[in-house]
Amino acid sequence: MSEHAAELMRSEIEKRPGVLTELIDVGKLAIPVDDAGEAVKDPELSELMNRADGLVIVAPEYNHGYPGLLKHVLDTNLQEYIHKAVGIVGVSAGVFGGARVIQNLIPVLRELGLVTIFWDVNFTTVQSRFDEAGRLTDESFLPRIEKFLDELFWMAETLRHGRSHLPIGGPG
């Protein structure tokens, strides 16, 4: 069901002018599991992360945490993320809408150098939010997604300016 949420987020992002979006399914990446971190960096994923100004992570919640595969994939990059914006979309079958996966992801993302926004999207009881074709059945989610994206885009543009023009420690 997270795939429907991810597709919805992509379609909402693509409505904004001047934005290029890539949907990455971590389950389809051929990243080895016999090592971890940048030792198993995928060049194509690295290039995508390098080009990105911001990330939206759509994460299902398992046993109050994030999927191990998501953490494994996130750990394969570092410099590519630093001072870039990230927002988290939590997905769960229950009423908390992935709130706990979001809280558990935030310290990981911070250590990776990503800058989290304070808006989240929570797909509660996700099995009832999309029909079999993946169409959203409850449009009350759309205004929240708009707020989430408003902040994400503001943060992404602000951080892009900072990365490009503001030296750490000040000029000279």
Place this chain on the structure above:
Amino acid sequence: MTPAGMTCPKCGTEMNHQADKLVHPTTRDEAASMTAALDGVIEEVFACPSCGRIESRRATAE
């Protein structure tokens, strides 16, 4: 820390030194150079103002 800048390998523009990230050492020499206070080594991160490319390198003492 390293005072020199970095040129973008993609477009040749002078890059902006935008972050210093504390990371774990990956070699014995790096581990030996750590101080207790820092508890890691510095990775200098640069961004290109023209094309947005990100690059990084280990900081070296002057």
